[in-house]
Amino acid sequence: MTRMNPQRRSLIRTLAGVAALSAVGWSAAACAQAEGPIRIGLIYSKQGPGAAIGQYLQRGSELAVEQVGRKVLGRPIELVWLDEPNPQVSQQNMQRLVDENKVIAVVGGNYSSSALAMMSVANREKIPLILTGAAASEITGKSCSRYTFRTQATVPVQMKGLMPYVSQLGKKVYFLTASYAFGQDILRSSRALLKENGATEVGVDEVPINTADYSSYILKIRQAKPDVIVGGLVGGDFSNFMKQWNEMGMKDKIPYAAIAVTDTDFWDVGPQASTGIYVKPWYYNNPKNTEVEKKMMADFTKKYNEPPSDKTWSGWIGMRALLESIEAAKSTDSKAIVTQLEKWKNAEGEIPFFFRDWDHQMVRPAVIVGVKKQITDKWDYFDVLKNTSASEADTATAFGTKEEIGCPMPAL
Amino acid sequence: MPGRLRTDGNMLDALVSQTANGLVLGFVYVLIAVGLSITFGLLGVINFAHGAFFALGAYVAWQLYQLFGWWAVILAPPIVGVVGMLIEATIIRRLYGKEPLLSLIVTFALALLIEALIRYGWGADGKPFNPPPFLSGIVEIGPLLITKYRVAVLGITIATLLALWAFLVWTPYGRVLRAGSRDPEMVELLGINLPRVLTAVFGLGCALAAIAGVLAAPLWTVSPSMAANAVMPAFVVVAIGGLGSLRGAVVAGLAVGVVTSLTIQFWPEAAAASMYVLMFAIMLIRPRGLFGERWERFE
Numbered sequence: 001m002t003r004m005n006p007q008r009r010s011l012i013r014t015l016a017g018v019a020a021l022s023a024v025g026w027s028a029a030a031c032a033q034a035e036g037p038i039r040i041g042l043i044y045s046k047q048g049p050g051a052a053i054g055q056y057l058q059r060g061s062e063l064a065v066e067q068v069g070r071k072v073l074g075r076p077i078e079l080v081w082l083d084e085p086n087p088q089v090s091q092q093n094m095q096r097l098v099d100e101n102k103v104i105a106v107v108g109g110n111y112s113s114s115a116l117a118m119m120s121v122a123n124r125e126k127i128p129l130i131l132t133g134a135a136a137s138e139i140t141g142k143s144c145s146r147y148t149f150r151t152q153a154t155v156p157v158q159m160k161g162l163m164p165y166v167s168q169l170g171k172k173v174y175f176l177t178a179s180y181a182f183g184q185d186i187l188r189s190s191r192a193l194l195k196e197n198g199a200t201e202v203g204v205d206e207v208p209i210n211t212a213d214y215s216s217y218i219l220k221i222r223q224a225k226p227d228v229i230v231g232g233l234v235g236g237d238f239s240n241f242m243k244q245w246n247e248m249g250m251k252d253k254i255p256y257a258a259i260a261v262t263d264t265d266f267w268d269v270g271p272q273a274s275t276g277i278y279v280k281p282w283y284y285n286n287p288k289n290t291e292v293e294k295k296m297m298a299d300f301t302k303k304y305n306e307p308p309s310d311k312t313w314s315g316w317i318g319m320r321a322l323l324e325s326i327e328a329a330k331s332t333d334s335k336a337i338v339t340q341l342e343k344w345k346n347a348e349g350e351i352p353f354f355f356r357d358w359d360h361q362m363v364r365p366a367v368i369v370g371v372k373k374q375i376t377d378k379w380d381y382f383d384v385l386k387n388t389s390a391s392e393a394d395t396a397t398a399f400g401t402k403e404e405i406g407c408p409m410p411a412l
Numbered sequence: 413m414p415g416r417l418r419t420d421g422n423m424l425d426a427l428v429s430q431t432a433n434g435l436v437l438g439f440v441y442v443l444i445a446v447g448l449s450i451t452f453g454l455l456g457v458i459n460f461a462h463g464a465f466f467a468l469g470a471y472v473a474w475q476l477y478q479l480f481g482w483w484a485v486i487l488a489p490p491i492v493g494v495v496g497m498l499i500e501a502t503i504i505r506r507l508y509g510k511e512p513l514l515s516l517i518v519t520f521a522l523a524l525l526i527e528a529l530i531r532y533g534w535g536a537d538g539k540p541f542n543p544p545p546f547l548s549g550i551v552e553i554g555p556l557l558i559t560k561y562r563v564a565v566l567g568i569t570i571a572t573l574l575a576l577w578a579f580l581v582w583t584p585y586g587r588v589l590r591a592g593s594r595d596p597e598m599v600e601l602l603g604i605n606l607p608r609v610l611t612a613v614f615g616l617g618c619a620l621a622a623i624a625g626v627l628a629a630p631l632w633t634v635s636p637s638m639a640a641n642a643v644m645p646a647f648v649v650v651a652i653g654g655l656g657s658l659r660g661a662v663v664a665g666l667a668v669g670v671v672t673s674l675t676i677q678f679w680p681e682a683a684a685a686s687m688y689v690l691m692f693a694i695m696l697i698r699p700r701g702l703f704g705e706r707w708e709r710f711e
Contacts, residue, residue, distance in 0.1 A: 047527070048637050052536040179684070205676075208684030212632050212641035213440075215433050216676035219557065223426060236641070239538060239633040247543060247559050247631065249550040268633050270540020 038072055038332060040065075040322070041097035042081040043090055043108030043118060044315070049210075049236040052264045053110055053311050054084065057132055060308065060315025061107050063300055064323065072326050090114035094121040094129075103127070104332045107318045110311075112136035112181060115150075122147045126334050128341065130322050132314040135260055136181055140361040144407035147334070149341055149360045151281070151318050153388070155185040157398050158259040158279040159193060161368055161388025162230075165277050167197035169255045170227020176217065176241070177232030179206035186232035186259070202226045207233060214241045218248050231258035231276075239268045246273035263309035263381070271375035279366050279388060282313040286367060286384045290348040307379045321346075321355070335412055351392050356399070359407035363399050365389045425555035430673040436562045438669020439569040440628060444642055445649035445661045446573065447620030453656025454593040454613045457507055460519040462621050462646070463639025464526035468492050469622025470629040470638060471530055474539045482544045489622040496618025500611045508610070523639075531636040538635035565627045572623060577658060589613060593656075645672075648687050652694050654704025663702060 042061055045054030058081055070077050080101045082093035090109070097103045098121065106122065109115035110133035122129035123145050131139065131150040135158070140150050166173065173194065177183030183206055194201060203224040205217050221229065233241055238261060245251060256276035263284075266274045282289075284297050284307045296316055300308040308316075325340035326332065345354040353364030369382035389395040399405075444466060451459045469492045476484035503522065507515040542548070543561035550559050580586035592599045592606050600606050624642075632638060649668055653660025668687045675686040682689075694702060 047524075047531075049635070049640070051531060051636065052538070055536045205680050210641045210644075211684075212645075213437055213672075215437060215562075216430055216673040219426075219429055219433060220677060222557070236538075236633050236635060236637070239635075240631075240641075243542070243633060244631060247548070247561060248557070249559070264537055268538025268540065268635060270542060272540070272542045 035075075037076040037078040038326075039078045039080055039101055039103045040319075041094070041101060041103035041106035041108070042079055043084045043093055043097070043106060043114075044081065045085065045110065046081075046083040048085060050084065050110060052268075053133075053235065053262060056262075056264065056309045056311035057108070057110060057315035059300070059304065060312035060317075061132075061319040062315075063296060063303070063312070064316045064319035067296070067299065068323055072323050073330065073332070077323075084108060084110060084114050087111075087113045087117040091117035091121055094118040095125075098125045098127055104334065105129070105322055105326075105337060107132060107315070107322060109134050112139060115139055115148075116143060119143070119145050119148045128322065128334055128337050130318040130341075132318040133311070136185060140359040141405050141407055144359050144409055146360075146410050146412055147338060149321070149355045149362070151314050151321075151362045153279075153281065153364070153366050153399075154361065155182065155259065156189040156400070157388065158366055159186060159189040160398055161366060162257055162259055162277070162279050163190065163193040163197050165368065165385070166228055166230055166257050167199050169257065169277075171199045172202045172225070172227040173199050174202055174221055174224055174226035174229045174254075175204040175232070176221070176229055177204070177206055178234060178237065179208050182234065182260070183207075183232045186230070190230055207237065209237065211237055212240060214244045215248065217241075218245060218250060221254065222250070226254060229254060229256045231256055232260075233258070234260065235265065236268075238265050242266075242269045242275070243273050246275070251275050262311050263379075264311070266371070266381045267309075267379065271381065274371045274375065274381055277368065277370045277385070278382075279368055280310045281366050282310045283367050283369055283382055283384055284308050284310075284313075285380050285382070288350070288384070288387075292348050317346075338412060351387075351389075351395060353395075358402060358409055359405050360409075361399060361405075363395055365395050365398075422555070426677055427674075429555045429557060430677045431670055432556050432558065434670035434673030435666055436558060436566055436669070437673065438666035439566050440624065440631075441645045441649050441668055442662050442665030443569045443572065443624040443627065444621065444646040445653070445665055446576070446658060447617040447624070448646055449650050449653070449656055449658065449661045450576075450620065451614060451617035452650070454589055455504075455508065455610055456512075456593075457504060457515045457519070457614075458512060459617065460516055461522040461526060462519075462617070463643035464523040464530075465492055465496060465618040465621035466625040466628070466642060467530060467634075467636065467639045468495065468526060469625025470541070470634045471534055471539070471625075472622070473626040473629055474541055474634055475534075477541070485626055488626050489619040492622035492625075493615040493619030497611050497615035499618075500614035504614055505607065505610070527636050527639075534636070536636065538633045538638075541629045541634045543630040561630060565631075568623075568627060572620070573658075573662065576620075580658070585609075645687060648691050650701075652691050652701055654698075654701030657701070657703035657705070660701055660703030 042058055044057045045051050065077050084090045097106055105128040107130045109118050109131040112134040115131050115134035129148045133152055135152050135155050137154045175187060177186050259279040261278045297308055321344050325337050325344050328340040329336035341355055342357040345352055353362060356363050365387040367387055368385045370385050371381055372383055375381055389398045448462045451457055469488050472491050473485040473488040476487055507518060547561045547564050550557055588604055588609055592609055596606055645668055649661055649664045653664030671686050671690050676683045
């Protein structure tokens with residue numbers, strides 16, 4: 001037992017050191033927030049399968065800060081970026097941002113499960129949270145919160161935009177979706193839309209997350225002979241499927257249509273194997289992009305030597321909405337910021353967009369894109385087909401009524 | 413009954429085609445698992461970083477392909493093998509004879525480190541990598557559909573396994589390895605430089621992981637975290653086959669491939685669980701795995 005002593009002593013010393021350091025950190029942070037820099041938290045993946053997505057989201061948010069000269073309310077902005085590896089750690093990181101870094105607001109959350117966990121902290125600590133991904137309906141539905149805002153369109157909205165294209169491709173539909181909340185959301189909303197579009201379901205496979213090999217699923221799809229596949233796979237799962245779909249000679253045989261994909265999924269797969277029709281929040285090479293978006297694209301390309309993905313746009317618009325609302329609030333008070341976010345509106349494009357005050361969902365059409373027949377550019381994979389809705393009124397209808405959404409928005 | 417076969421397609425066709433597909437997939441699992449099994453069997457180290465070497469193999473192959481074209485990818489496994497030997501000589505060597513838990517923790521850290529280095533060096537995005545043009549296309553025989561590339565993977569895997577088996581059984585070097593794994597002291601008393609042999613073994617395990625990585629690169633996305641999806645089946649295969657048994661890895665790999673394929677066809681809801689159920693059942697009957705032997709060192 002005597003051998004344990006040096007270890008124990010060093011452990012105590014380390015603990016004391018950590019405590020001393022963090023005390024210095026806390027007092028510095030407490031002093032700083034009144035006068036010095038304004039801290040804003042970011043929660044995006046730094047490792048694992050979501051790392052590429054996290055990087056583009058972070059670069060978008062970072063760019064929005066640079067574009068305002070790294071200042072808000074005349075004070076310097078400091079970004080603190082923590083990881084989003086899973087719901088538990090994302091929630092702890094959210095708490096850390098509030099307790100230790102004294103942030104006044106957080107931008108982040110790509111996964112619905114993490115987003116829901118982070119929302120509980122935002123609510124308790126009264127910290128504005130702008131979600132830049134996370135498509136599950138309940139985030140702005142039955143689990144909605146006064147302090148949370150979301151930029152991405154929900155699954156039902158995206159499916160409503162996609163289904164008319166699906167029915168043009170054929171009437172026999174095969175579903176290949178992820179076997180968790182997101183995939184089930186797709187199945188629920190598509191099945192409701194199948195009849196309207198005169199289509200029938202010939203098969204469904206709900207694929208477990210992190211499936212590496214899809215050859216058995218592809219053989220099944222081949223036997224079922226559908227006219228079109230409606231997909232709901234995400235990230236690495238989607239890339240793996242697409243690669244093997246091409247490898248097994250199916251690429252030009254049965255069309256594939258899906259929502260919630262991102263450019264990096266296709267950059268990972270390469271031009272040879274990419275195919276299909278998709279709904280995305282934004283595309284960099286869309287002639288209808290606004291001047292401000294084109295400027296963002298130019299700034300991004302200059303800095304990173306590659307075009308921004310739609311995730312960059314999401315990170316960018318989320319941060320812009322926050323910074324503009326802080327300026328409008330003329331204060332770092334969270335209630336004032338939330339009030340301004342509810343009034344925030346972007347009128348730079350044909351269809352103005354905003355966060356709906358009764359559920360905090362951003363109401364804005366997404367784009368429908370198709371993979372080009374011939375891809376000649378390393379980054380430019382898509383032709384923009386159209387928007388999910390064509391007018392302001394159509395967009396409002398597509399996002400559903402108060403009764404359909406069912407958000408019991410609490411008082412501020 | 414969502415998910416089940418709904419067309420009038422012949423049940424037998426589906427059975428034959430999925431079984432064949434499962435066997436091919438099984439060989440890929442065998443190749444990933446066999447390096448893991450050898451490292452454990454000969455060094456007593458459970459190498460959690462095996463998947464990281466798998467990913468490193470794919471990345472090195474991608475880089476070589478970019479620089480020199482298709483044929484250069486065969487250099488990837490030896491390069492990764494050398495990296496493995498350097499890591500053995502500096503880090504892994506200190507774990508021999510220690511608690512297995514220690515080797516788990518250290519190699520887990522190593523896995524995270526290698527993944528982070530790959531992300532640092534090659535970026536967080538994946539890299540597009542498709543089968544070479546001379547191996548693209550499919551072969552159809554009756555109900556069987558298999559891609560030319562998978563046929564090539566099958567051929568290379570079988571050749572690699574045969575070479576490995578011949579090396580371990582018939583060469584003097586192989587005899588030293590097998591003896592060293594059972595009684596290191598006796599082998600050293602005979603005047604053999606065992607530490608150098610062990611370095612080579614670890615390198616061999618890493619090179620095998622890299623061969624699997626190179627072969628998997630055109631099938632699965634090449635990204636820094638690509639190993640995660642591939643390595644879990646490998647651990648299951650090793651557990652079913654018995655740690656350290658080459659024969660066990662082959663039988664278990666094929667079983668896992670076929671069981672997974674058939675469950676996807678006939679009971680898709682259970683697809684994720686099927687290989688673990690198989691492992692559980694075999695562990696109940698044979699706790700050391702199908703061909704696992706009693707090892708004095710680990711009892």
